[in-house]
Amino acid sequence: MKGLPAETDFVVLGAGVAGLRAAIELAQAGRVLVLAKAQAPSSSSQSAATSALSDEDEVILHLQDTLVAGDGLCRPAAVKALVEEAPERIEETIDWGKQLDRRGTKLVFEAEASYSHSHVLRAPGDSTGGEILRALQAKARTCKNISLLEFEFSAELLTDLHSEDARVTGVSLISEKGLPEDVACSAVLLATGGMGQIYRNTTNLETATADGVALGFRAGAEVSDLEFIQFHPTVMYVKKTPRFLLSEALRAEGAYLRNIELDRFMGKYHPLAEQAPGDVVARAIMHEMEVSRAKDPFVYLDLTHLNATGVRKRFPRIYATCMRHNIDITEDVVPVRPAAHFSLGGVHTDLSGKTSLGGLYAAGEVAATGVHGANRLASNALLEGLVYGARAGKAMREELRLAQRPSSGQKKAASQNGPVDAGIEELIGQLQDIMWKGAGIVRTRVGMQEAIKALEGLAPRVAHPRTRRSQEAANMHLAALLVARSALAREESRGAHYRIDNPGHDDKKFLKHSVVKGERVRFV
Numbered sequence: 175m176k177g178l179p180a181e182t183d184f185v186v187l188g189a190g191v192a193g194l195r196a197a198i199e200l201a202q203a204g205r206v207l208v209l210a211k212a213q214a215p216s217s218s219s220q221s222a223a224t225s226a227l228s229d230e231d232e233v234i235l236h237l238q239d240t241l242v243a244g245d246g247l248c249r250p251a252a253v254k255a256l257v258e259e260a261p262e263r264i265e266e267t268i269d270w271g272k273q274l275d276r277r278g279t280k281l282v283f284e285a286e287a288s289y290s291h292s293h294v295l296r297a298p299g300d301s302t303g304g305e306i307l308r309a310l311q312a313k314a315r316t317c318k319n320i321s322l323l324e325f326e327f328s329a330e331l332l333t334d335l336h337s338e339d340a341r342v343t344g345v346s347l348i349s350e351k352g353l354p355e356d357v358a359c360s361a362v363l364l365a366t367g368g369m370g371q372i373y374r375n376t377t378n379l380e381t382a383t384a385d386g387v388a389l390g391f392r393a394g395a396e397v398s399d400l401e402f403i404q405f406h407p408t409v410m411y412v413k414k415t416p417r418f419l420l421s422e423a424l425r426a427e428g429a430y431l432r433n434i435e436l437d438r439f440m441g442k443y444h445p446l447a448e449q450a451p452g453d454v455v456a457r458a459i460m461h462e463m464e465v466s467r468a469k470d471p472f473v474y475l476d477l478t479h480l481n482a483t484g485v486r487k488r489f490p491r492i493y494a495t496c497m498r499h500n501i502d503i504t505e506d507v508v509p510v511r512p513a514a515h516f517s518l519g520g521v522h523t524d525l526s527g528k529t530s531l532g533g534l535y536a537a538g539e540v541a542a543t544g545v546h547g548a549n550r551l552a553s554n555a556l557l558e559g560l561v562y563g564a565r566a567g568k569a570m571r572e573e574l575r576l577a578q579r580p581s582s583g584q585k586k587a588a589s590q591n592g593p594v595d596a597g598i599e600e601l602i603g604q605l606q607d608i609m610w611k612g613a614g615i616v617r618t619r620v621g622m623q624e625a626i627k628a629l630e631g632l633a634p635r636v637a638h639p640r641t642r643r644s645q646e647a648a649n650m651h652l653a654a655l656l657v658a659r660s661a662l663a664r665e666e667s668r669g670a671h672y673r674i675d676n677p678g679h680d681d682k683k684f685l686k687h688s689v690v691k692g693e694r695v696r697f698v
């Protein structure tokens with residue numbers, strides 16, 4: 175396809191695992207336009223990723239592990255669908271990779287210490303997410319009905335809210351050429367990934383600016399469980415370089431954590447020491463950083479006592495990346511800090527990816543399916559993308575029958591390219607600092623109130639976005655407010671949400687999901 179069509183059957187926003195998997199399903203029913211705002215990630219740009227594959231007798235263990243990690247808030251039916259359908263989704267992905275990709279899929283099964291069962295899908299080395307994506311890209315290329323356009327920034331959902339059947343009717347975007355364009359369609363899938371960029375420290379790519387949550391919320395869809403942000407405990411900290419994730423598998427393999435004095439400290443915080451759950455480790459690191467009183471605090475991850483050949487073989491990408499920063503992980507300790515990693519909540523959906531708004535679906539990290547509850551079992555995100563991407567794709571096919579034939583230009587794009595907004599990066603930096611300080615790993619009522627006030631103070635500066643970057647800033651600003659308001663409303667600690675002033679569970683009031691509509695947060 176040369177350019178943007180004015181009309182198509184389905185629009186998929188996002189070319190990650192969830193978006194591509196949905197598109198493959200949708201291609202059986204009609205024309206699918208997949209839009210990405212950046213180049214579709216390649217296997218090398220996707221970080222280390224593993225994903226659990228349960229065979230029949232292990233489905234139950236995978237289910238239990240996921241429910242335990244979710245700390246009471248998983249939707250059991252959503253988890254059941256995930257663990258039951260995962261094997262088929264994985265097998266077909268492996269097949270597509272083998273059949274269609276010149277290099278062939280390299281996915282194999284290995285053991286993973288953090289699971290009570292042992293079947294984990296892994297590519298040799300540490301780039302499983304990339305291998306899955308490569309197989310999906312290869313399959314999508316064979317589907318004539320799929321058109322993938324990169325660098326097309328979706329700025330707004332087109333809606334027809336006045337008819338009886340209020341629904342999404344297309345998308346408005348800022349095209350690669352910087353022009354406002356509308357595309358009408360029968361149904362839209364949000365598969366825009368995460369929102370890590372609302373925090374100063376994050377493992378997420380620069381594209382993770384919460385666009386999907388902001389688009390969905392502005393159009394009137396319910397968003398849910400946004401207070402639950404998973405922070406990865408160990409991210410390499412080298413000044414002025416992007417944060418590089420040092421997988422939890424390193425600790426599973428036996429890596430130690432040491433404070434600035436080079437003392438192991440995790441034993442003080444949890445009987446499992448370095449093997450403690452990720453959120454416990456992240457909070458312990460934050461505490462050690464705070465008491466170190468260093469201006470630029472961090473702790474160390476130490477693998478130097480492990481077999482060097484084994485480490486190089488098991489973690490080639492981590493080894494190579496650290497070497498690029500002159501750190502040999504087999505000989506040197508690695509400076510690390512925690513960083514925002516995964517958004518557990520998002521645009522609320524049912525088990526088929528349907529949101530509360532007609533014609534709008536969501537899958538992958540942007541969606542709140544209830545699979546993860548209050549905290550995510552490591553490796554379930556890629557599986558969620560595969561299983562719920564496929565489910566959303568199947569359900570969306572029905573929309574061709576339900577929807578009126580779309581016509582373009584129902585509501586013009588509000589955003590368009592304008593002059594570069596001065597000060598926009600500084601504004602984004604302020605927002606990221608506010609969130610890191612006020613709604614980060616350890617939260618307090620006062621801290622969150624101050625964060626909300628400070629964010630509200632920034633509102634006039636994001637009010638009229640004219641460029642793609644200022645639209646991203648507006649999206650991050652909206653998402654940050656939604657996260658902070660949800661976190662303030664949840665007056666307890668659960669899963670990834672930790673409040674010093676309310677350290678325990680309050681099941682009576684809060685064994686529920688937060689839902690935001692307008693400025694109100696309610697628990698259902």
Ligand SMILES: Cc1cc2nc3c(=O)[nH]c(=O)nc-3n(C[C@H](O)[C@H](O)[C@H](O)COP(=O)(O)OP(=O)(O)OC[C@H]3O[C@@H](n4cnc5c(N)ncnc54)[C@H](O)[C@@H]3O)c2cc1C
Pocket residue numbers: 187188189190191192193209210211212213214215221222223224225303326327328329365366367368377378379381385386419515516537538539540552553554555556557559
């Ligand atoms: C460093 C790292 C390591 C990870 N390791 C693991 C792991 O080991 N196991 C695991 O299960 N998970 C892991 N995860 C999480 C997992 O990789 C992600 O949750 C998952 O890839 C998200 O997939 P997705 O399809 O939802 O979105 P993404 O893959 O993030 O794709 C989002 C897409 O949306 C597009 N997009 C966004 N906004 C717009 C817009 N406004 N207009 C148009 N397009 C837009 C982007 O260009 C992109 O194509 C890791 C994540 C990170 C960051």
